[in-house]
Amino acid sequence: MTSEITRFDATALAALIRRRELSPVEVMQAHLDRIEATNPRVNAIVSLADDALDAAKAAEREVMAGADLAPLHGVPFTAKDSIDTAGVLTQRGSPIFKGRIPEADATSVARLKDAGAILLAKTNLPEFSYWIESDNLLTGRTNNPWNLERTPGGSSGGESAAIAAGMSPLGLGTDLAISIRGPAAQTGITSLKPTHGRIPMTGIWPRAPRRFWHVGPMAHSVRDIALAYSLMVGPDGSDAFATSTIAFDNGVGTSPAGPLRVGWLVEPGFGPIDPEVTATVRAAAEALHGTGVIVEEVRIPALERDFALDVFSRLHVMEMKPAFEEATAGRRDDELYLMAKTMLALPDTSMKDFIDAEQAADRLRDGFAEYFQRYDALLTPVQPLPAQKHGIPEFSINGQTVDATYLMGSTVPLNITGLPGLTLRFGTSHDGMPIGIQLVAKWQAESTLLYLASLLESVSPVRDLHPSL
Template structure:
């Protein structure tokens, strides 16, 4: 089904907001929308491998949603709109296998709260998406469901750990999805496939029903989508305490639009380092272009540095803090299992030396210094603009990179994303450029704690002047 309906785009490249509006106005039916995405999956997922399981309830729910429209019932904001969820997020009576043969055939009894809230808003669960084993790596590959490929170039990764989700949305298999983020995992995959994603303030969206839960102070669940307005809508649906996740914070003041326009120009700093590791010049150029665009829109923009990130490298701090807790979760999951059921990432984690108590305490203090450094920064600025990844999407399986003349291992791709997990700050990943090889390059907009409205508003401004926000892979 390739009928062009809105902005001359086919159904499968419409954003969720447009689909919901067209469903409410009876310009299109939920059945047509769900079928269009199922057709897209059937046609292209054999090469992309983003989808792990198709929900066998999707078409039944689409038919029920269509009846509700025809009866004139009051409709929820996502009525009849399909969504997907990463396969570490529990879905009632739909397989949730966590990227491992150890959990093959696992059928949860309840939905994760994030899935339940999407359904309560009228969304229809379409499918579960691929991920690395136990959600732990920057590529999405595992022994159970194999490797996901980037729809912009199948020889490249769509990232991890929410790489199946990013690939599905970029390829038109889903308009909206849920991913999780420990250090990079909704923002990095979005950057590698040219979609948008939100890692909200830590605790804003409950993690109930998602595994692993440790280290809980770093884990987030967040929306991935085609447009900033979809992120805004999804965040308004997903945020707020659930009474089970103790980190989940109160909703606060937030509307379902882009947030109120600020009074006067925003104070915005932009930086690509030091403190993030090396960055490719073409990525730097895209960040600078976004800074210039914001300045042209009337905001006060200047190049900045955050000394706390230079004193304590956030990636090193994160590594010292999370290893022991993750190892315990992995040991428990793999206990008594055969070696051929465990993929290389869990094996690598289990082989790491434990962090000494002294190093752990030092790292906790360093994390506090980084938080203080950002607090000081946000006393002077409303927003930070930086990169998401130091390079565009890379080839599968690459373990070392030469970036701007410096040799680094693959973990350094998290250099600009992991500070937000260490601190709990909110950040948006959105496309604003293209590499010389034709691959997406995203920027990252960071706000102070609970400032989702500010970063959503500013991202929508950049989206309105971007000439790359509505590009799609030619698969």
Template sequence: MDLQKSDRNPIYYQDAGTLAKMIRDRDISPVEVMKAHLDRIEAFNPAINAIVTIADNAMEVAKKAENAVLRGNELGPLHGVPFTVKDSIDTANILTQRGSPIFKGRIPDSDATSVARMKQAGGILLAKTNIPEFSYWIESDNLLSGRSNNPWDLSRTPGGSSGGESAAIAAGMSPIGLGTDLAISVRGPAAQTGIVSLKATHGRVPMTGIWPRVPRRFWHVGPMARSIRDLQIAFGVLSGPDGLDGFSSSNYLLNGGVGSIPDRKLRIGWMVGPGFGPVDSEVIKTVEAAADALKSLGLLVEPVGIPALERDFALDVFNRLHVMEMKKAFREATAGRSQEELYKMSKTMLSLPDTSMEDFIDAEQAAERLKDGFAGYFSKYDALLTHVLPVPAHKHGVESFIINGQKVDPTYLQGATVPLNITGLPGIAMRFGTSKEGLPIAVQIVGSWLNESTILHIASLLESVSPVRGLHPGI
């Protein structure tokens, strides 16, 4: 599909922060905003298949939000703004089917903590978005709701496992939403569709009400949007303990404002390897361009290496650590169900051999070495700039890639993202380039633990000089 760039975006391409301000200023009503997005879904979702369930009370809640504005009530930072939610995240009285016929018709009684907080900030649940079966693969495809397509090119994937969410936001069907990330799943889809996303430090945002919850030390829930400002707003809304998720219990995690930006020139290292696997030349050039842009803004930027990533290949470490725990969850969910109800990844996961205890312990020690390696790096640098994916969005159903002459399987797409899940480090995905085929290319900004404030600041600076800011799919 063709590119479009406009200085006067229609309602459905305004970011959430802009919509919230327009609503507060009474320049537009929540009802008008909701109708614009519902109309957009009606027009374009049949081709993209990002939305799987529309909240049947969305317009009713929008009318209540409009009345609150007219009464002069105190308004939250997202008052009247629609938001969408990945279909693995519980939503009270709204279908949450986890991408599987096994959970067809499932309606939770309560909201996930992240959903409840978006509502408390004034956001209005608009719809649920498509995922892979059980939120587990790099494509968003399943037997229950089918395959999602990339709005930039329908023959390509919007990624997984938050691919429906990324496609909905990129196509103007939603201004902001929630995804989850086990190894790649908010950052990869954002990169493939040209939007932005944040995987915060592990534990910053509670995982309560999200399935599967194993291995919990790797799972994250995070915001996806079209501007860095929206990530800042959402992070402030979402972060902090809820008294239910033990990984989010620290008093140091009370709000998104924890941490400050150093009062000096920030020092940033950039790298595309070694330690991440092969990377396409167009992607490398985009990372180099982002590094040059940050340098032009007065930051101290230089190429770096992280020896720990070369010693322990993070993707291999991840695979040895998570399989047994995920297999148990899949086995429990599919017990007594017919093979016809299972899609590709459930069958694949259940067929994988268990990791031996010796390999598991070795992998746990490798994970600690990776954490130590990043700790050493961040004692010298404020952030790390790298790629998100080694290639732009790929065609549906690709089973292997040739990247710089090396043949790799699809799991290699996670080479630069999975280190952050193993270590719990925060990272932002944002577009900064375009492939020769007109597809988005993104960079990843990584920070030290609990230092979201710095990477959000750096991302905002980079966004201000981005050559692709304001581009949308031409649909």
């Protein structure tokens, strides 16, 4: 029964609990059992919430008493270990923060709890949430449940691996350049990086700078993403980027008034893309066309003029380095891992280069604004190839050798511009690894993304969504 319970998505679990066909205790115990059986090989879970089972028992008493139940009543969820959780370890993937226990929940965590969800565990990440693989000196390396020799990505790689492996039905990740969408694509799950500021970053390191940082849901299904997003969206009075009061109605199945127009783009603008990834994006475009969506191959000149990855690098080193310097001040060298040492050793961006990059960022925003005058959404790769083996510093893609940062080429434009992006699986590589696609919509248009994603989910050629661990 454990394996069956851990294959349900969060929406189904909530419905089964509401109908008293499953108890919150059964659901929680099934996921704890799955963690015990699976986590030693995957290393996605880094700490358990001590009160998870007690909370499930309390939730069960409410069900039996006939209480009004919140949308996620009794459903477990996990959170990346950079997201503060009251009374539960939040160590940010670094010995510097070993043993750190926050006093308060991050806003995103608090809102899921208010909706009845129960914190189950915290998930692994790279040091300071800052790399495309989830490995650190404190809690070690996370493996991809589809192939333990491959990475589940970063920085929300522990979260993606936990959900893919059935250890959690729903999770929270953060995204600076790729970190929600890339890991989701590498492990075959679904994720949403909302419009910047739609979900507050309160309770997530670093407090500053955060103009490119996002927090968002990760799950198996589009309906879970829509539900979780609807519960977390909106200002909290603390994060000054979170100001929009536009409501979100969780209308995944709501058809638009007229036919939607979607452009699809693989190259140029993102760097080289593997042929299997290109074929998957093309297949998704054809599938959308088959559902009645108007689909056209497009180019976005702004992406070709200013390579977003280069723009991001020039901006973010200048902004992020002080946070690293503050966190590592007075620390021993053996407490620092790959990215802390790398960041601290990087030269400062010159003021001229920084200003040039700011102007390039504005051109990218303008370019997307122009694009969305004509189209409702954009379909792209998530990253240029399926999940890679651990520790590879560079890749050969279509005869071009690129370093590992190029994995962020298709995702980082959305962090610079603040546009929303949704990832879901739509293909499989020749060696059995998931391949995802990315949907992009205009600012605040998450409902468009979720509607299109639900269409693709309904016609997806992928049927086996669970690795056989």
